[in-house]
Amino acid sequence: MAGNSDPLTPRAKLAVTAGKAVAAASRAAGRGSGSVIGGRVALKLDPDLLARLAQNLDVVLVSATNGKTTTTRLIAEALRAAGPVVSNALGANMPAGITSALAGGSEAKFGVIEVDEKYLAGVARDTDPKCIALLNLSRDQLDRAAETRMLAENWREGLAGSKAVIVANCDDPLVVWAASSSPNVIWVAAGQMWKDDAWSCPSCGGVMQRPGDDWFCGECGFRRPQPTWALSGDHVLDPHGSAWPIHLQLPGRANKANAASSAAVAAVFGVPPQVALERMYQVQAVAGRYDVVQFQNRDLRLLLAKNPAGWLETFSLIDPPPAPVILSVNARGADGTDTSWLWDVDYTRLTGHPIFVIGDRKLDLAVRLEVANQHFQVCENLDQAVQMCPPGRIEVIANYTAFQDLRRRVGN
Structure with missing residues (x-):
């Protein structure tokens, strides 16, 4: 597997340098880590760069x-x-x-x-x-x-x-x-x-x-x-x-x-x-998942669930009722724009939890919870939902872009 000590051609080195520069510019502009745009530029300059x-x-x-x-x-x-x-x-x-x-x-x-x-x-x-x-x-x-x-x-x-x-x-x-x-x-x-x-x-x-x-x-x-x-x-x-x-x-x-x-x-x-x-054992949280953060003098645990199998696993590890639960669902490009998967999730597992619903597609989720006979309240945003939550650690479950939104809001 090992080749010569420096496998990079001059073209590959140029591609790496250009990619890092673009990524740094993207970070400086506040547009995330820049890794994707940097990689795209690098691969344009040298399509064999990954290999x-x-x-x-x-x-x-x-x-x-x-x-x-x-x-x-x-x-x-x-x-x-x-x-x-x-x-x-x-x-x-x-x-x-x-x-x-x-x-x-x-x-x-x-x-x-x-x-x-x-x-x-x-x-x-x-x-x-x-x-x-x-x-x-x-x-x-x-x-x-x-x-x-x-x-x-x-x-x-x-x-x-x-x-x-x-x-x-x-x-x-x-x-x-x-x-x-x-x-x-x-x-x-x-x-x-x-x-x-x-x-x-x-x-x-x-x-x-x-x-x-x-x-x-x-x-x-x-x-x-x-x-x-x-x-x-x-x-x-x-x-x-x-x-x-x-x-x-x-x-x-x-x-x-x-x-x-x-x-x-x-x-x-x-x-x-x-x-x-x-x-x-060193791994405590992964890209913010499982983190417990302080927000509005409350403890919030941030949990990511992107699809029915993921929601099923997440329900198995939340605190027992009556722990409050905030659910947030978006349907942007990175999530997939089709929310029909919500009907594959067994939301009856949340029975006994006070539920608060936020996110771009909160109404889609509200209809699904209604059919599952769950008691819930639709809120405008995370701040309002947290204020309405009864005492106890709050479990916050969100899909992909909703999770990123939450992390930005809580400063995580």
Whole structure:
């Protein structure tokens, strides 16, 4: 994987310099981190720049519908035990953002890269990864993303014959089908709460049988593979049967699953589970997610939920009733403009919580909550919602751009 000590051609160096200058100008103008626009400019000047930047790195790619930003952070933390890491830690996960991140890591040994599901095959071609982590696939951004089975097919074709070690969640049939085209797969039993995208067999279309934690297709015999790593309660079981305790500051079962997959990835690079899991304890919040902030003399916990599977996981970790809950939903470009996914979320799980609704699409959400027989109040903005909340820590759940709006408002 290692090439000469300086793989960058004069053109590539120019592209990196120009990209950094544009990014700095964008930051100075208050338009965010500048990583995407900087990466776009750099790739325009040298279309092969991503491949050049990756060629001296041991690359890990992480892709999924939910949990990829957190898992990327956990893997990066674990691999720092073995050398310097460069990563797109802020979640800019399309080629421009990835290029921008790698351009800042000239001394790194490892590149730990979160990749948007639609771009995985192309980024894998460019970066020649040593390992690819596939966590889950579920419905998301219905107006823009392909239907989940088409995404799985895209992964399956793009990863066929890949030299990378694939670390894949054996509890998600779509992920298993996608990974099965690869010769070298490590299966992790990481669980799957959301099953509504995996009732039909991705291989033949037959009905999936799901006895207990197992699954198989009664028609073609496609079935859950035997895992060598597994999440078991608060422990990760490694291939030797040893149980390693998970200590995280991040809440919820989903993050334990992310830690299990991350430990399996770290082991590919020779970092033992005990070391990897101890290092993961350092991660407190990921791009503001799970942060508890003070606002108007109240404690607010900020939680991101972008799609039905994500909302389901988030409901499982909020404080019990009568903890107040603020829900915020937008439908801007980065969210997907179609809000029909709200009807796939089981909002009856919020029964007993005082609910306050804000965001661009608060009326869409209000109709959905009305049908779910929930008691709620529609508010103009976060300030008004917080003022109306009864005592207790406030759980604030928002989708992507709504979450960014909240962070700006609370100064996080």
